[in-house]
Amino acid sequence: MGAAETSKPHASVQGRPESVASFSSVSKNYGKVRALADFSFEVRGGELVALLGPNGAGKTTAIRLLLGLAKPNSGKLSVFGGDPASVETHVRVGAMMQVGRVPETLKVREHVDLFSSYYPNPLPMSETLAIAGLQELKDRRFGALSDGQKQRVLFALSICGNPDLLFLDEPTVGLDVEARHLLWDEIRNLLRRGKTVVLTTHYLEEADALADRIAVINKGRIIAQGSPAEIKSRTAGKKIRCVTELPLDVIRQMKGVAEVAPDRGAVVIQTAKAEGVLRQLLQLDLEVSELEVSSAGLDEAFLALTREDGARA
């Protein structure tokens, strides 16, 4: 297992099911743009791994490499111990990818029928339609579906071949809350049936809701990985913004302050524990004004993780 050294053993994968897909020091460039850099990662049987990161982080590139649609510039990749691009691999893999336009004049069941024919052991049509919640829509043309329904058809196409390994590239992008939760339930059902799922997302919430393991990716590198709880504990910071006379140095020395930065006449303080910092702040400066406390968003989380990553190196 080439990628074993990069991941810590984790409670949820005790017994170490074998690797079904692995990256080992993979780098991928598109022209001068480095999409993945020295990327090592392993997906084990039966788990759901979320690749979490902002747009352009390299998530889709990772999926494309695992599907054999792109070749790495260096490093090694394997899926089911073989070449990701081979037919032997493709018959065991399903993929839901972001696509600009799907032929609109074919009906839902026709799309499913055609894709099912590509696989040696497809699910029965009725089962595929049921899993994706499309029974009522099977005679509708693709072009007549809502965005959420279209996503469900793409999901159906990814599972119709009864694959062991499923790649879902931003499966819930553009879906409303209800449709998103429906798809989450369907994904959980697949895991219960022993499937392995690799999902990309830029919603921390989505990774948290589904994943056994999260890998946070930024600029083509994995900057953190672990269980959702571990990732959240490292990103669940608060942001305090206020106008104060206190010098930045004084604030920086307060207990619990991670980072201080001036911001348009105010200061922004990053901290893991807002209450303690606020107590100190209010004691030292009675004139504090325009006080705001907010949860650090995913952006801040990424920043925090990137900094942490840089500091460790």
Add this chain to the structure above:
Amino acid sequence: MATTATALERLPLRRPNLVTICLKETKYEFLKCLRFPMYSVSTLALPLMFYVLFGLVMGHQSIGNISTAVYLIPAYGTFAVMGASLFGTAAGLASERGLGWLQVKRASPMPLVAYFLAKVVMSLIFSTIDVGALMLLGITFGGVHLAPLTAAKLLGTLVAGSIPFCAMGLGIGYLATPNSAPAVINLFYLPMSFCAGLWMPYQFLPHFVQRIALVLPPYHLSQLAFNVVGAGQGGPMAIHWQTLGGFTLICLGVAWVGHQRDQKANG
């Protein structure tokens, strides 16, 4: 979590049946295009409309010793076959390449040959329908008499003649973007049709256009078709087949280069 012990076992590869896939792919390619009026109506309606107008309503004279109603079947037949093949291959390929659908298919175990074969066979089917409809109109309303063997030969020649234009369509489909493809196709389709003498008999074309016609594939296909009904320019037919064959190879070469370029850009 321990339910996936089979994950790494190399199961014996059971390939799905290639013939079944090709048949399904073709069936759905046909349905897809049939339900898309921009394709199905315009590739069928335009040649038929021309034929009704110039062959039936106004076609009381003759060209040489052949009635206009007969003469225009090979002429508009070539025109129809060209349209059905160019639009049937290029438009879909450019859009599916450019907007990600081909990627989705390539991530599946679909054999790539099924994808291309479906587009070509679909175009051949539409070509057959187009030429058949022209002949039917001529026989029913234009007083055209075609011996069964002649009719079969004419249909066979024109449908076989759609292959070079399918190849050309694949070439265009690989070089054009989803938005530019229809415009690029028309840029070739309409001027070539005129210069090859499909709209106006070859002998009535201006001299310099006649010279251009000699290098145009539709001219060579139309000569083969005219020859079946005894309206050709005469001379050996082999040169026309050879020209079309060479043209097909060149177009497939262009498509191959486009394919390689895509592979490089994507992967």
